[in-house]
Amino acid sequence: MSDLFSHAVPDRIRDAAKASRGRRQDGTGSQPPEERRATGRVAPAREQAWEGFTEYIHLWWPAEHTRFGQGTHVELTSATLSEESDAGDHYEWARVASIEPRESIELDWTLGWETSSPSRVRISFEDDAVGTRITVIHDGWLSGPDGIEQSRAFNGWTDALDSYSRFMGTAASGGHP
Numbered sequence: 712m713s714d715l716f717s718h719a720v721p722d723r724i725r726d727a728a729k730a731s732r733g734r735r736q737d738g739t740g741s742q743p744p745e746e747r748r749a750t751g752r753v754a755p756a757r758e759q760a761w762e763g764f765t766e767y768i769h770l771w772w773p774a775e776h777t778r779f780g781q782g783t784h785v786e787l788t789s790a791t792l793s794e795e796s797d798a799g800d801h802y803e804w805a806r807v808a809s810i811e812p813r814e815s816i817e818l819d820w821t822l823g824w825e826t827s828s829p830s831r832v833r834i835s836f837e838d839d840a841v842g843t844r845i846t847v848i849h850d851g852w853l854s855g856p857d858g859i860e861q862s863r864a865f866n867g868w869t870d871a872l873d874s875y876s877r878f879m880g881t882a883a884s885g886g887h888p
Contacts, residue, residue: 756838
């Protein structure tokens with residue numbers, strides 16, 4: 712899963728996708744999965760959960776899921792989700808399609824792909840009996856082998872939500888509903 716924030720699709724993923732063209736993939740034929748879903752729960756109420764996720768993302772996002780590694784600064788603004796290295800290099804992961812404060816964020820996820828064919832990431836925050844439930848749904852990949860390759864390159868939401876849950880003082884969820 713360390714490929715989540717690579718600047719390009721790793722050769723091993725590209726080669727696997729090429730080798731599998733026309734063959735069945737995880738029971739889905741030659742199409743990418745419909746979606747990838749990860750969930751997390753945190754004890755704080757939705758307002759604090761939202762603030763921890765959006766305002767403090769630079770403190771909890773796993774460095775192993777960034778392009779620049781240790782010392783990178785991850786930032787979510789009203790326009791983009793990106794990272795900046797210690798040296799000032801900037802890398803955009805996604806453009807913000809919509810934000811409903813304390814409820815949801817939708818991203819046009821372009822990481823490693825042309826901006827003309829983004830996938831979609833929806834992050835929702837819902838009140839839960841123990842605090843706030845955060846759900847990430849990643850879908851909207853290209854069709855066929857390119858979509859399989861694209862969906863494999865964009866993996867790691869469970870790790871990210873587990874890191875976020877620990878930051879918010881809640882045991883890691885394992886990414887399960």
